[in-house]
Amino acid sequence: MFRNQYDTDVVTWSPQGRIHQVEYAMEAVKQGSTAVALKSNTHVVLATLNRADSELTSSLQKIFKVDDHLGIAASGLISDGRSLCKFMRSECLNHRYVYESAMPVTRLVREVADNAQVCTQRSWKRPYGVGLLVAGHDKSGPRLFYCCPSGNYYEYLAHAIGGRSQAARTYLERKHEEYPDASLDGLIGHALQALSASLAEGELTATSCNIAYVGRDQDFKELDEASLQPYIQALRDAEGGDGGGGADGAAPMES
Amino acid sequence: MAAPPLQLHTPASIGPASGPGDIKSRPAWSPYDDNGGTCVAVAGSDYCIVAASTRLSTGFSILTRDCSKLFQISEQVYIASAGFQADIRALQKMLQTRNVMYQHIHRKPMSASALAQLLGNNLYYKRFFPYFTWNLCVGLDPEGKGSVYTYDPVGSFERVGYSCQGSGKDLIQPVLDNQLKAASPLVLPSENWMTALPLEQAQDLVRDAFVSAGERDIYTGDCVEILTITTGGVHRETLDLKKD
Numbered sequence: 457m458f459r460n461q462y463d464t465d466v467v468t469w470s471p472q473g474r475i476h477q478v479e480y481a482m483e484a485v486k487q488g489s490t491a492v493a494l495k496s497n498t499h500v501v502l503a504t505l506n507r508a509d510s511e512l513t514s515s516l517q518k519i520f521k522v523d524d525h526l527g528i529a530a531s532g533l534i535s536d537g538r539s540l541c542k543f544m545r546s547e548c549l550n551h552r553y554v555y556e557s558a559m560p561v562t563r564l565v566r567e568v569a570d571n572a573q574v575c576t577q578r579s580w581k582r583p584y585g586v587g588l589l590v591a592g593h594d595k596s597g598p599r600l601f602y603c604c605p606s607g608n609y610y611e612y613l614a615h616a617i618g619g620r621s622q623a624a625r626t627y628l629e630r631k632h633e634e635y636p637d638a639s640l641d642g643l644i645g646h647a648l649q650a651l652s653a654s655l656a657e658g659e660l661t662a663t664s665c666n667i668a669y670v671g672r673d674q675d676f677k678e679l680d681e682a683s684l685q686p687y688i689q690a691l692r693d694a695e696g697g698d699g700g701g702g703a704d705g706a707a708p709m710e711s
Numbered sequence: 712m713a714a715p716p717l718q719l720h721t722p723a724s725i726g727p728a729s730g731p732g733d734i735k736s737r738p739a740w741s742p743y744d745d746n747g748g749t750c751v752a753v754a755g756s757d758y759c760i761v762a763a764s765t766r767l768s769t770g771f772s773i774l775t776r777d778c779s780k781l782f783q784i785s786e787q788v789y790i791a792s793a794g795f796q797a798d799i800r801a802l803q804k805m806l807q808t809r810n811v812m813y814q815h816i817h818r819k820p821m822s823a824s825a826l827a828q829l830l831g832n833n834l835y836y837k838r839f840f841p842y843f844t845w846n847l848c849v850g851l852d853p854e855g856k857g858s859v860y861t862y863d864p865v866g867s868f869e870r871v872g873y874s875c876q877g878s879g880k881d882l883i884q885p886v887l888d889n890q891l892k893a894a895s896p897l898v899l900p901s902e903n904w905m906t907a908l909p910l911e912q913a914q915d916l917v918r919d920a921f922v923s924a925g926e927r928d929i930y931t932g933d934c935v936e937i938l939t940i941t942t943g944g945v946h947r948e949t950l951d952l953k954k955d
Contacts, residue, residue: 521815545812545815549808549811549812552808552811553804553808
């Protein structure tokens with residue numbers, strides 16, 4: 457992006473009616489590693505790509521459990537994501553303490569968004585540099601939201617954010633009619649397919665990605681490496697066979 | 712009922728009789744009530760038993776015959792509380808919240824010893840307006856042995872091999888001492904607090920203790936919930952007591 461005269465701080469408008477600092481913050485999300493999310497009538501699945509800088513290090517934790525019924529995947533400045541996660545956990549705990557029930561997803565997402573908006577209208581603050589995919593399940597069923605550094609939030613059936621996420625979004629758009637009735641395994645399969653579309657090179661392995669899900673009668677759960685392996689295998693098998701073999705779940709996967 | 716640590720001025724506690732020259736006046740209202748109930752816990756070499764009666768009383772009346780005094784914190788760690796039920800519920804809510812926070816930070820469930828310390832600290836925070844609760848914290852320690860922690864209302868606690876709290880405490884404690892305590896503390900090393908009894912015998916002892924206490928203590932009765940915690944899981948049984 458070219459240098460602008462009006463981008464020094466977040467409290468300055470440009471003559472075109474834009475606040476560049478907020479847009480730059482949204483750029484930061486695009487620089488993060490890919491995160492994918494999609495939902496069916498019963499479950500919501502989150503998937504993130506691990507980007508370990510070298511063999512000597514592990515990658516950052518990008519999926520966070522917020523409460524039994526809610527979790528997030530972050531893309532961008534993960535430290536900002538952790539800070540927001542702390543806030544969300546605190547809000548959920550407070551709600552549980554006062555009302556003895558799970559916090560509705562929409563309410564929490566709005567609070568996060570309001571929090572983010574404050575950071576776009578104070579001269580001594582900066583916008584959050586992280587995009588959050590919020591996956592939750594409450595009385596209204598499974599919900600999926602995207603919280604933006606700008607302070608906006610959007611509800612999605614399926615979404616992908618971060619680096620090379622356009623490829624994932626293209627895949628998700630193509631198959632979106634299959635998601636509402638998909639089984640959990642089918643959803644996970646789609647998430648992995650979308651994620652592998654954003655890979656620069658190589659194949660997905662159980663160590664290079666993370667999956668988490670939540671749903672009706674299912675607390676937020678992150679899969680460990682061992683539990684992830686069968687899904688990776690199914691993905692390879694489906695890609696191996698031309699035009700999709702007998703993969704898990706109701707949704708057949710085409711390679 | 713065991714004497715409270717401070718002059719709590721509950722309706723059940725009888726203060727000094729007012730004489731003609733007595734300038735002390737008793738308050739018309741007390742923030743506390745005693746809802747009765749008894750808890751017992753026994754630690755074994757590979758098990759832990761915790762039991763509590765289910766009667767909830769006030770004064771000489773029964774509020775319900777079916778109130779649990781056992782509260783699960785994590786899979787194998789429980790708190791048993793007798794005393795003022797409102798304070799018990801407030802304490803349980805607060806511990807559950809702290810437990811969830813712990814799991815977020817440490818990414819693992821709370822151990823019995825961690826919870827024991829948390830409970831002790833939180834009770835002492837309210838040193839000058841105490842939770843009127845008589846608590847036991849039970850679980851398996853990292854070696855798989857049973858652990859029982861016993862508390863007073865303001866958080867003084869220690870790990871023991873067995874304990875009882877609540878209205879029937881004075882009736883049950885001598886029985887447990889007789890059956891479970893080492894012959895002399897000078898003979899055995901002080902760390903040997905684990906009871907040598909096998910599981911079935913310890914369970915029988917707990918059942919007998921409650922039945923006996925139910926005979927004389929009006930606040931203990933109706934039913935006992937008995938949980939047996941082992942590495943294999945938690946087994947729950949109920950034992951009916953006399954309803955009078």
